[in-house]
Amino acid sequence: MFDWLSDNRALIAAVLILLALVSFVATIVIGRKQSAIREKDEVFGDPERNKRGWYWAVCGVSALFLIWFYYSWGTARAFFPKAANELCQVAKLDEALSPINAALPATSRYYKSTTLVARNREQLEALAIPAGIFTAAEQAQSQALYAKVSSLLALQSDPSHLGQDARNELEALATGLSGLASDLEARAKAGNDAPSAEALAQPSWGTTHVEIPLLPETARGVAFDAIAMQASGLAKSFTRIRNHPPEAEALITEIRGEIDALQEAQASDPAMQEARDDFLKAFERIFRRLDDGTIFPAAALNGVEAAIDNLDKASMVAQGGLSWVAFAFFPGGEIVKSRTQCTEQGTGRWLPKPTDVVAQLGQLANPNLEDGGGFKGTTLLWWKWLPIADIVAFFVPDWIADVMPGDYARNNELGEVNPNFKDHVLAFAQGDIYMGAIPMLDGHIWDSLFRVIVALVLGVVLGVPLGIMMGVSRFFKSFFDPLIELYRPVPPLAWAPLILTIFGIQDDGKIFLLFMVAFAIMVISARTGASGTQLSKIRASHSLGASVGQILRHVILPNAMPEILTGIRIAIGVCWGTLVAAEMLAGTTGVGFIENVARTVSDYELIWVTILIMGVLGLVFDMCMRWVIHKTIPWRGKG
Amino acid sequence: MADLVATDLCMTFTNPQTGAKVEALKDVNFRLKEGEILSVLGPSGCGKTTLLNIVAGFINPSSGTVALDDEIIKGPGADRGMVFQQGALFEWLPVEKNVDFGLRMKKTGKAEAAAKVDHWLDTVGLQGFGKTPTYQLSGGMQQRVALARCLVNDPEVILMDEPLGALDALTREKMQSLVLELWKETGKTIMIITHSVEEALLLGERLFVMAPRPGRLHKEYRLPFAERGLNESLREIKKDPEFSRVREEILTMIWDMEEEIMGRV
Numbered sequence: 001m002f003d004w005l006s007d008n009r010a011l012i013a014a015v016l017i018l019l020a021l022v023s024f025v026a027t028i029v030i031g032r033k034q035s036a037i038r039e040k041d042e043v044f045g046d047p048e049r050n051k052r053g054w055y056w057a058v059c060g061v062s063a064l065f066l067i068w069f070y071y072s073w074g075t076a077r078a079f080f081p082k083a084a085n086e087l088c089q090v091a092k093l094d095e096a097l098s099p100i101n102a103a104l105p106a107t108s109r110y111y112k113s114t115t116l117v118a119r120n121r122e123q124l125e126a127l128a129i130p131a132g133i134f135t136a137a138e139q140a141q142s143q144a145l146y147a148k149v150s151s152l153l154a155l156q157s158d159p160s161h162l163g164q165d166a167r168n169e170l171e172a173l174a175t176g177l178s179g180l181a182s183d184l185e186a187r188a189k190a191g192n193d194a195p196s197a198e199a200l201a202q203p204s205w206g207t208t209h210v211e212i213p214l215l216p217e218t219a220r221g222v223a224f225d226a227i228a229m230q231a232s233g234l235a236k237s238f239t240r241i242r243n244h245p246p247e248a249e250a251l252i253t254e255i256r257g258e259i260d261a262l263q264e265a266q267a268s269d270p271a272m273q274e275a276r277d278d279f280l281k282a283f284e285r286i287f288r289r290l291d292d293g294t295i296f297p298a299a300a301l302n303g304v305e306a307a308i309d310n311l312d313k314a315s316m317v318a319q320g321g322l323s324w325v326a327f328a329f330f331p332g333g334e335i336v337k338s339r340t341q342c343t344e345q346g347t348g349r350w351l352p353k354p355t356d357v358v359a360q361l362g363q364l365a366n367p368n369l370e371d372g373g374g375f376k377g378t379t380l381l382w383w384k385w386l387p388i389a390d391i392v393a394f395f396v397p398d399w400i401a402d403v404m405p406g407d408y409a410r411n412n413e414l415g416e417v418n419p420n421f422k423d424h425v426l427a428f429a430q431g432d433i434y435m436g437a438i439p440m441l442d443g444h445i446w447d448s449l450f451r452v453i454v455a456l457v458l459g460v461v462l463g464v465p466l467g468i469m470m471g472v473s474r475f476f477k478s479f480f481d482p483l484i485e486l487y488r489p490v491p492p493l494a495w496a497p498l499i500l501t502i503f504g505i506q507d508d509g510k511i512f513l514l515f516m517v518a519f520a521i522m523v524i525s526a527r528t529g530a531s532g533t534q535l536s537k538i539r540a541s542h543s544l545g546a547s548v549g550q551i552l553r554h555v556i557l558p559n560a561m562p563e564i565l566t567g568i569r570i571a572i573g574v575c576w577g578t579l580v581a582a583e584m585l586a587g588t589t590g591v592g593f594i595e596n597v598a599r600t601v602s603d604y605e606l607i608w609v610t611i612l613i614m615g616v617l618g619l620v621f622d623m624c625m626r627w628v629i630h631k632t633i634p635w636r637g638k639g
Numbered sequence: 640m641a642d643l644v645a646t647d648l649c650m651t652f653t654n655p656q657t658g659a660k661v662e663a664l665k666d667v668n669f670r671l672k673e674g675e676i677l678s679v680l681g682p683s684g685c686g687k688t689t690l691l692n693i694v695a696g697f698i699n700p701s702s703g704t705v706a707l708d709d710e711i712i713k714g715p716g717a718d719r720g721m722v723f724q725q726g727a728l729f730e731w732l733p734v735e736k737n738v739d740f741g742l743r744m745k746k747t748g749k750a751e752a753a754a755k756v757d758h759w760l761d762t763v764g765l766q767g768f769g770k771t772p773t774y775q776l777s778g779g780m781q782q783r784v785a786l787a788r789c790l791v792n793d794p795e796v797i798l799m800d801e802p803l804g805a806l807d808a809l810t811r812e813k814m815q816s817l818v819l820e821l822w823k824e825t826g827k828t829i830m831i832i833t834h835s836v837e838e839a840l841l842l843g844e845r846l847f848v849m850a851p852r853p854g855r856l857h858k859e860y861r862l863p864f865a866e867r868g869l870n871e872s873l874r875e876i877k878k879d880p881e882f883s884r885v886r887e888e889i890l891t892m893i894w895d896m897e898e899e900i901m902g903r904v
């Protein structure tokens with residue numbers, strides 16, 4: 001079932017996209033009708049105007065999904081499942097031609113030769129002869145060297161001096177490329193290239209970790225693949241063409257000889273030797289770039305450029321509708337062929353398709369670890385048997401056994417150890433006695449939830465009484481205020497390194513960190529609530545014979561309830577945020593941990609899945625609290 | 640003798656910022672016999688609330704004493720019930736839980752408490768509203784709850800600070816009759832502060848007119864109208880020429896005091 005869903009994700013996406021489109025349009029229609037109806041009974045600014053309106057919510061969600069599908073190329077995959085494979089073949093041709101294109105202005109504005117000439121001239125001009133390194137004769141000689149190098153550049157850039165070999169080779173290349181163009185056009189027109197069986201057996205786009213099937217699956221794809229193969233042969237031959245005009249050869253030998261001679265001679269002033277060596281080395285470096293024949297006259301490449309243009313046009317014709325699909329359905333990026341694979345680049349890469357995120361989530365949620373479910377040996381959210389002894393060990397400290405009278409057992413003369421009562425107590429406190437097991441939730445999500453819940457409970461249990469006392473007592477307020485106000489403004493994550501060092505990277509440290517966060521919030525909110533109790537209510541309860549304790553319990557506490565619950569709601573949000581960050585710092589379980597691992601391996605789908613989980617859980621928390629608030633304090637603000 | 644006796648009562652407030660002193664009460668002496676109903680009138684700021692708060696035990700006088708049953712009042716207690724201008728109800732509790740609050744604090748048995756609550760809710764005319772949240776009640780109903788909450792506790796003295804001040808005229812009149820009924824039924828000592836001269840005349844068997852700066856008892860009346868109100872309609876009493884005469888006299892008195900204050904400022 002799951003595999004079937006996974007293999008047909010393109011189809012599922014297609015259905016979902018259509019549904020989203022329909023609901024997007026339908027809700028707009030409903031919304032407009034509703035607004036037209038309501039407009040009559042509600043003037044602008046009436047707070048009632050922002051109530052309800054589920055249809056706009058559906059509309060917004062649909063729009064969000066459509067945008068997500070579109071920019072993640074989910075639409076492309078749903079409706080043009082073969083497009084990526086074909087674009088991959090087109091990308092192959094691009095990749096094959098890239099060495100030739102790199103020499104032409106099409107991709108880089110300038111001819112490569114133009115760039116080289118410009119750079120060499122610039123460096124030559126910038127290289128000044130330091131004073132005093134040469135004798136007068138040498139000085140003159142080196143000045144002449146400058147002129148010679150300059151004329152070498154001219155020789156190489158002059159079409160009339162282009163070597164016959166190079167001329168022939170470039171012509172052959174242009175002919176070859178033209179041949180490719182007509183071949184491509186012919187093949188595209190015929191459309192009878194058959195994909196290989198191996199190609200057809202490839203898993204479809206995006207179903208495995210190999211994103212895009214590499215071998216051509218369509219006639220068009222096969223044509224491009226074949227042309228790309230030939231083009232890469234031509235490109236290889238292009239890189240081997242050199243421009244060595246015969247006049248240049250002589251000049252090169254001459255310059256080299258002169259540089260060598262200058263390098264061999266010593267400076268007249270030994271102190272200048274180093275400067276002299278440096279200058280000559282720099283000069284030689286520029287010259288070296290000129291003697292390998294990679295500079296061509298700009299006009300010499302005209303033929304090749306025209307042929308490439310031709311091939312591009314042929315490619316556009318052969319692509320036909322595919323180029324429109326690429327333009328309209330692959331926004332924000334393109335499919336790129338690198339050495340061994342075709343990959344999505346741009347939004348297609350870092351914005352995974354919704355269906356893929358769900359598939360990834362499904363895989364994570366699979367509780368069967370052997371079957372590749374869960375993450376790093378822990379399920380996402382499942383259950384396990386928790387030995388009661390573990391819980392006991394958590395609550396009963398070991399020193400209980402230490403303070404028992406007597407000594408621990410010792411080995412006797414028979415070489416045996418007979419545990420006594422004290423040993424049994426120790427075993428009990430350490431959780432070594434089996435007392436049965438209870439079912440318990442388990443998994444990354446539960447670990448995160450558990451940390452938040454424990455910290456929150458501790459924060460509420462300790463924070464609310466203190467906050468209430470601070471709200472009613474001068475001593476408590478003044479004594480604890482500086483303490484709390486000093487630690488509270490520090491961002492929780494600033495405490496993290498310290499606390500993780502003290503308490504360890506396991507649950508203890510994180511729980512304590514979250515406790516600190518929750519505690520401060522609870523103290524402050526309970527305090528605000530308590531100190532906001534109306535004097536007349538307090539006086540009334542005094543007159544009704546309530547004691548101080550009773551007033552605290554029956555008047556001040558319930559009166560502070562709205563603030564306390566709001567405090568809990570805020571604390572949950574802040575704890576949740578802090579927790580995920582703390583889990584990213586250290587630990588081996590938790591939602592933050594998953595994201596941290598995903599980050600280090602750039603697994604964008606996993607990152608989005610964790611983001612999704614965190615968002616949904618945060619939302620669920622908040623909705624629960626809103627429900628609790630609604631149920632428990634309907635009287636809020638009505639006193 | 641459960642009399643309420645004030646002896647040489649003085650109260651001076653000091654503004655903590657400016658250090659200015661306000662003599663809210665000066666040499667107040669009175670004796671309120673058990674079962675008497677007293678209304679207190681006076682211009683704004685003459686120390687009525689201060690007097691009531693001292694009697695309730697919420698604040699301590701600068702000098703002098705108030706005694707109930709020959710016992711000097713040192714703090715708030717269940718023997719002196721209090722009704723505030725705004726009910727000061729516990730909005731998180733339903734009506735019946737508000738009413739039996741005092742009983743619960745005394746840990747009275749459930750059945751007994753329930754019976755008392757029923758009785759008093761009946762008396763104030765709120766039968767069947769036990770489970771209603773207080774914030775769903777109207778202002779007059781809330782005031783009835785406050786009355787019931789106070790009465791259920793069976794205090795010796797009932798103190799009311801402008802209890803009907805926030806009600807509309809009609810509700811107010813009904814509530815005035817209710818107060819008189821309760822007075823008759825329970826025979827409790829009642830002290831009512833009010834801004835309305837008519838109300839003071841109708842409800843007060845005795846009436847104090849207080850004067851400001853320093854706050855003091857200016858004049859005392861003994862009036863027959865409360866007694867008559869037990870049997871006659873309040874509207875009839877208001878038509879009585881004697882009623883009108885006293886009303887005009889007191890109004891003039893308070894008016895003069897206000898004038899004097901204005902003049903001084």
Ligand SMILES: Nc1ncnc2c1ncn2[C@@H]1O[C@H](COP(=O)(O)OP(=O)(O)OP(=O)(O)O)[C@@H](O)[C@H]1O
Pocket residue numbers: 652653654661662663681682683684685686687688689690854
């Ligand atoms: N806590 C306080 N601190 C300082 N001054 C106070 C305080 N309470 C009351 N006063 C002053 O004491 C005087 C009497 O106040 P009180 O509230 O008793 O007047 P009142 O007669 O109840 O007025 P009203 O009819 O407006 O309620 C006023 O001048 C007031 O400013």
Ligand SMILES: [Mg+2]
Pocket residue numbers: 687688689
């Ligand atoms: Mg007052």
